[in-house]
Amino acid sequence: MNTTQKRRAHEGQRGNRNHGFFAPAFGNIINEILNSPLNEVVTDKPKKYTYPLANVISQDGTFILSLAIPGVAKADVSINIEKNKLTIKSEVENNTDTKYRLREFNYAKFERAFTLSDDVDTDNISAKFDNGVLTISIPTVEEAGPKKVEIV
Amino acid sequence: MNTNGIASNPSFGKIFDELFNRSISDIVGTDFTSESPSVNIIETDESFELEVAAPGMTKEDFNILIEKDHLTISGDTKIEESENVATFKRKEYDFKKFSRKFRLPETVDKETVKAKYDLGILKVTMDKTPEAKEKGSRTINID
Numbered sequence: 001m002n003t004t005q006k007r008r009a010h011e012g013q014r015g016n017r018n019h020g021f022f023a024p025a026f027g028n029i030i031n032e033i034l035n036s037p038l039n040e041v042v043t044d045k046p047k048k049y050t051y052p053l054a055n056v057i058s059q060d061g062t063f064i065l066s067l068a069i070p071g072v073a074k075a076d077v078s079i080n081i082e083k084n085k086l087t088i089k090s091e092v093e094n095n096t097d098t099k100y101r102l103r104e105f106n107y108a109k110f111e112r113a114f115t116l117s118d119d120v121d122t123d124n125i126s127a128k129f130d131n132g133v134l135t136i137s138i139p140t141v142e143e144a145g146p147k148k149v150e151i152v
Numbered sequence: 153m154n155t156n157g158i159a160s161n162p163s164f165g166k167i168f169d170e171l172f173n174r175s176i177s178d179i180v181g182t183d184f185t186s187e188s189p190s191v192n193i194i195e196t197d198e199s200f201e202l203e204v205a206a207p208g209m210t211k212e213d214f215n216i217l218i219e220k221d222h223l224t225i226s227g228d229t230k231i232e233e234s235e236n237v238a239t240f241k242r243k244e245y246d247f248k249k250f251s252r253k254f255r256l257p258e259t260v261d262k263e264t265v266k267a268k269y270d271l272g273i274l275k276v277t278m279d280k281t282p283e284a285k286e287k288g289s290r291t292i293n294i295d
Contacts, residue, residue, distance in 0.1 A: 070205040105190035132206075
């Protein structure tokens with residue numbers, strides 16, 4: 001290896017290192033734009049808190065809502081139902097001393113609300129919290145369908 | 153985006169707020185599913201701590217690999233039968249299969265990498281090399 005090659009190799013390495021220091025894999029940018037509130041995308045303000053993502057599945061007449069809130073303690077989460085509005089929130093103060101090299105999520109403070117349909121059986125809503133996923137089971141009551149009257 | 157029963161609601165009352173606090177996906181109408189977990193990296197004098205927000209998994213689903221100066225964290229979850237039967241009304245995340253790669257700084261002692269999965273967060277800790285630790289915090293006495 002002559003000196004030029006050596007220098008090139010060296011520069012390449014250095015360039016990479018400076019640029020790639022703990023650099024996350026590219027690909028989360030589109031994610032972030034599409035999943036964050038519009039005001040966070042439009043303004044340049046650094047994102048402070050993460051909006052928790054939700055999956056909803058329908059199974060045997062029950063809606064199962066899975067909210068991803070990793071790192072949050074069960075005691076910090078509150079679930080509230082008022083009329084047909086289901087609200088899930090957490091309000092934890094952040095430890096400001098922590099030095100972040102990269103910060104893509106922070107679930108300390110959030111609030112997410114869902115509107116429930118009229119056929120939801122609000123008295124029988126149950127929730128469990130496992131491995132950072134808050135699972136809320138929302139049963140629906142079967143609405144009385146058209147009744148056939150027999151002619152005697 | 154009609155969810156047939158459960159609709160995502162902005163938490164603020166005003167119309168202006170309502171518009172601006174929604175995801176673009178809510179307005180545009182495209183469903184976007186996040187498939188790559190978010191990561192935080194914390195630096196202390198002694199170590200680096202990498203937090204991968206991958207909820208709903210078990211520790212067996214993760215694979216952590218150190219190759220030269222790269223750290224790759226991947227996840228691969230077996231799909232349960234019941235999940236195939238259920239219909240998704242809304243799907244904003246799916247971390248069943250992912251991979252994220254990081255370049256480790258020279259100050260990391262690769263022999264000390266440890267990992268733990270708790271509350272849906274995979275925490276990977278690695279100590280700094282003794283040299284880096286010394287450099288990190290040192291008081292210089294004035295003679």
